[in-house]
Amino acid sequence: MEKLKQKIMRCTKEDIVRAIAIYAVVAFLLVFLVCPLCTLFVKAFQNKDGAFVGFAQFIKYFQSKSLIQSISHTFFVAIMSTIISVTLAFFFSYALSRKNVPCKGFFQYIGMIPIFAPTMLLGIALIYLFGNKGIFTALGLKVALYGKVGIIIAESIYCFPVATTILMVAFSAADNRLYEAADTMGTSTLRKMLTITIPNVKYGLISALFVAFTYSFTDFGAPSVVGGNYNVLATDVYKQVVGQQNFNMGAVVGIILLFPAVLSFVVDRITNQKQSAAINSKSVPYQIKPDKKSDALATAFCICITLVMVIFFAVALFASLIKLWPYNLTFTISNYDLTKIASGSGFTAFKNSILISLITAVLGTIVTFVGAYMIEKNQKFKTSRRIAYFLSITPLAIPGTVIGLSFIMFFNASQFNIPFMDGYALQNPFHGMYGTIWILILANMIHFYSVPFSTATTSLKRLDKEFETVSESLAVPFYRTLGKVTLPLCLPAICEMWVYFFVNSLVTVSAVVFLASPTAPIASVIIVSMEGAGQTAPAVAMCMLLLFINLFVRLVYEAIRGRSNKKK
Amino acid sequence: MSVNLRISNVSKVFEKNIALNNVSLDIQAGEFVCLLGPSGCGKSTLLRLIAGLDKPNEGSIYINDRNVTNLPPARRNFGIMFQSYALFPNLTAYENVAYGLRNKKMRNQDIEARVDRLFHMIKLDSAKKRLPSQLSGGEQQRVALARALATEPDFLLLDEPLSALDAKVRISLRKEICRIQKELGLTTIMVTHDQDEALTMADRIIVMNKSVVMQEGTPEEIYEHPENPFVADFIGSINFIDKEKCKLYGLCEQERAAIRPEKIELSRTEKEASLRAQIKEIEFRGFYDRITVCVSHGVQGDMILLVDVPFRMVKTMQFRIGEVVYVNLPREELLGFKTA
Amino acid sequence: MKRIVVLAMAAMLAVTALTGCVTKAEGQADSTTTVADSDENVLNVYTALEDEQVADYLTEFKEQNPDVTVNVTRESTGVITSKLLAEKENPVVDVVWGLSATSLLVLAQEGMLDAYAPEGVDRILPEFKDDAEVPTWVGIDAWETAFIVNKEVLKSNGIDTVPTSYEDLLDPKYKGLIAMSNPASSGTGLLTVNGILNLYGDEEGWNYLDKLHENVAVYMHSGSQPAKATAAGEYGIGVSFGYRCIQSAEEVGSDICEAVFPKEGSGWDLEANALIKKDNQKEIAKKFLDWAISDNIMKKYATNYPIVATGVGDNIPEGYAKNPIDQLIPDMDFAKAAQNRESILETWTERYDAKSAEQE
Secondary structure (H helix, E strand, C coil): CHHHHHHHHHCCHHHHHHHHHHHHHHHHHHHHHHHHHHHHHHHHCECCCCCECCCHHHHHHHHCHHHHHHHHHHHHHHHHHHHHHHHHHHHHHHHHHHCCCCCHHHHHHHHHHHHHCCHHHHHHHHHHHHCCCCHHHHCCCCCCCCCHHHHHHHHHHHHHHHHHHHHHHHHHCCCHHHHHHHHHCCCCHHHHHHHHHHHHHHHHHHHHHHHHHHHHHHCCHHHHHHCCCCCCHHHHHHHHHHHCCCHHHHHHHHHHHHHHHHHHHHHHHHHHHHHHHHCCCCCCCCCCCCCHHHHHHHHHHHHHHHHHHHHHHHHHHHHHCEEECCCEEEECCHHHCCCCCHHHCHHHHHHHHHHHHHHHHHHHHHHHHHHHHHHHCCCCCHHHHHHHHHHHHHHHHCCHHHHHHHHHHHHHCCEEECCCCCCEEEECCCHHHCCCHHHHHHHHHHHCCHHHHHHHHHHHHHCCCHHHHHHHHCCCCHHHHHHHHHHHHHHHHHHHHHHHHHHHHHHCCCCHHHCCECCECCHHHHHHHHHHCCCHHHHHHHHHHHHHHHHHHHHHHHHHHHHHHHHC | CCCCEEEEEEEEEECCEEEEEEEEEEECCCCEEEEECCCCCCHHHHHHHHHCCCCCCEEEEEECCEECCCCCHHHCCEEEEECCCCCCCCCCHHHHHHHHHHCCCCCHHHHHHHHHHHHHHCCCHHHCCCCHHHCCHHHHHHHHHHHHHHCCCCEEEEECCCCCCCHHHHHHHHHHHHHHHHHHCCEEEEEECCHHHHHHHCCEEEEEECCEEEEEECHHHHHHCCCCHHHHHHCCCCEEEEHHHHHHHCCCCCCEEEECHHHCEEECCCCCCCEEEEEEEEEECCCEEEEEEEECCCCCCCEEEEEEEEHHHHHHHCCCCCCEEEEECCHHHCEEECCC | CHHHHHHHHHHHHHHHHHHHHEEECCCCCCHHHHHHHCCCCEEEEEECCCHHHHHHHHHHHHHHCCCCEEEEEECCHHHHHHHHHHCCCCCCCCEEEEEEHHHHHHHHHCCCEECCCCCCHHHCCHHHECCCCCCCEEEEEEEEEEEEEEHHHHHHCCCCCCCCCHHHHCCHHHCCCEEEECCCCCHHHHHHHHHHHHHHCHHHHHHHHHHHHHHEEEEECCCHHHHHHHHCCCCCEEEEEHHHHHHHHHHHCCCCEEEECCCCCECEEEEEEEEECCCCCCHHHHHHHHHCCCHHHHHHHHHHCCEECCEECCCCCCCCCCCHHHHECCCCCHHHHHHHHHHHHHHHHHHHHHHHHHCC
């Protein structure tokens, strides 16, 4: 006790601020990440009445043929789309980083478009292209769209941007001296590729594979549109939970969805560490040597990819602007009349979506940055920092579907029974958020927590770690240095985090599909329900609106970044 | 105002690694002390403990006889400089220097006057408005020094401040720092692994190795009278001669003997007590040549010695590889150690 | 010393906050929702009516009650039903508007509905409302199975006949051309299955559905989706409901699409309203139920559906048979349908959800 007293006496005002900040972040993650997940686990072992039934729900699940089928379907689709998207992304990023391709920025941006729109849009565009009355079908290109083919195409496009982003980073980390050494020894191009290039991007490649796999394994949007009768786990969860309100079975499927995601997360962590160890500051950046034939080939490939993207989104735009596909192709903008759709709540939903994205972006950026700052720039609170770090990167392994499920279970309960204390229960203080936009904001903050957190951590790591020491020696409190030096220096990263939160919150479906309520409808969920009611054109129009807003936000961000770069 | 520092039986352990093992030091007011040692010897840890950035597991630290062991850094009133300069890149040189002052309740014109004086002192009056990225490494480090001095600290801590600089800039900054330190009479502790830096700048050198202090003393004492083989070896070059060879050549009685290369005399004529040797290697070192010779005495008695021959002598003597020469090891220059 | 006091106070605050959350488990279930619920200016509604209808119908209510925020969740019948069942302990909504009578009977069996006789309930025909004096549910209209046939799609598959009966749908030439709604999620799907089971009897009915399954390309989420997708040329035949089939056929033109009512008769159900039983019932909820069967709105229902709860209107909407009542399969027993709902859905899911997956 005396020791504790001394310890407290030794705390400075700053220490108390730091303590509050770090404990607040840990508490935030414990309450909104760990608690909901625990609720999910508990639910999986209960029946509808809340009695403990052990593995009964799991056994029931594995006895159902159709549900078992979903597992193999999901694996098949995820593996195929992973292979396709990563292969394409590999050559795309190779062409952009290692070949003399003109208009690189343009190609890169077009390749990024899919992340700015809800995945339903990809599915719907596919129907317009390859459906029974699709444009390509009319030209004689017939594919059995509904089912695995459609899902694989849509997921491949969906995963392409993220795989490209990872691989671009991997390719940019090459050491030119290796290539020069190989050239002096007269090494062939193929041998250079096999012995230098591929080993060099190996970890990026593994990381891209696993991230793409997780994305396609857990996506809900595309299968819900072009899946037909081809059931996958994500749509199963939706059917169980939204269709039949069977939360316990939903929890079981959610836990099954967690396995590959956690696995890929672990692999990603390991490879990440190795990747950073492979590069050193002495490396010389790669010098592109012009080579007419391969440069032309690379350019042609980039054009092809870009063309596919452009076709997809052009078709979607077209679909949103005509009266009735395929029989009445007159131009109309009535599909964009938000007051007419979704029982009149279209406009509210759209407004809510933007509001939610804005709030998520602001709060998310603050929380992740404060978290990263306290973990990175702090000497004390070792254990708390370690816990905070672990919890901060965990959301990367949690599919949105699982977050949505665990949130609905956690927030819906008005009280939790305390074990061994019959008759007493813990009131759930967060129950009031159920049905408001705050539950959606929190879900988005948790769902997209890890990437901005890593962005913040990386940018903080890049700063001289002695800034804080110098400030301390000058008796300047840390928050002053944070405001005067650290924040201004991290501003580009902070903008990037903000945009990431905003863009993703606007288009996400997987988590929020379980959480949107009559009092707080949101655009992406309205799109799902409109699509489910066969109102394809207004659904596309809504998708396009979200896409435009995201593109606008991104362009503003790029403009700001471009200007600040010039200033330097 | 300058302070004295006392470090008393301090130990620090990092997750089973002992970084400091029962270290005690006394530093006088106005003294310039160098902590010298190889990387991992604990010198930086000691500096951090003095700064209050880490807390010792055992022992106490006193500033002017006041126990400050648990005092946070902000209340110890010191200035600090790092190898990386750690200038705030988004602030001008002027704002960097004024950074610590802005927090104190000082009038703007007082701040201005003080910062101007500091810039004058570091001879960078023209660089006030520039950002750190527009300054050279040496200039940045001078600004960092001005920033450390701005709050009128009681003592100064320098963490390898010159290691990132070019050789020439480094030498000129050495003088600059020493000049300012003497001018202000500021107690200063510098961590370095560069022996030249320590020998030229410090009033007193504290040689550390493996978490303990090996020897402390003036640069001359450390160089001329190393107390143990580690110090002898770490500072300057030295030839070690083990017990058997000592006996064989009748050099000394102790466990181990050593002699600095420049103390060995080399000639073509045999003198009393000189040893016959053959030249194996000649290395050009600018103002001297380092010559490797092999003294032989029977089969097991070969002894390799490094001899530094001044440039003038090299010119006149024109030694060649393979040549037989005579080396003389003056007994008074021979260092004896009780341990191996 | 001050610091210790501050920290001790913080700790005490945390402890009290925690203990404040611990209460007796009984009878507290929805205390936290009370505040939000008793707000008379907010009305939460679940409905399975068609999207475009909801917006149209609601205009009047909103004009009459400008201060009231009406939050409407529209989903397919199955989803709305499950949602209500799941929220049994802690209902979110105040009223249910235009949900199938079968589903409302399920809710009534669970004791989730409160009896309420809205103004003008006498005008509602007896077969369109609950038998009790103060009814627990009051119907507004009826809807029934219909097909939409995309003649152009059939033609491109070399077929120039139009199916007019359930029997016709079994013809192998239609294999892979039929879209139908999934009864687990869609009320239309369920009433179609119920109609067939009623028409053929249980055993024969399931046999028929087995055979139909051979021809069905896809089971869709909602009642509308098969009609919409067929009208867009994705399928040749959509098994949907009358209003949607007629409306979609009209949209694309009679030369391409045609709405067909099966010769054997249509399975049907009522769309009905009910008051949810909860502690803090709102006056506005009752007011809404009064409005939902008022004359004006009944007229509006009648523009879309031929059969409304006050009787068959004089102006039967275009495309419907002259006597729409005759089209309906007689003796549909909603009480029985409600009782069997769960088992029928289970059987259906087991047979066709799993089977459709296996074919892949």
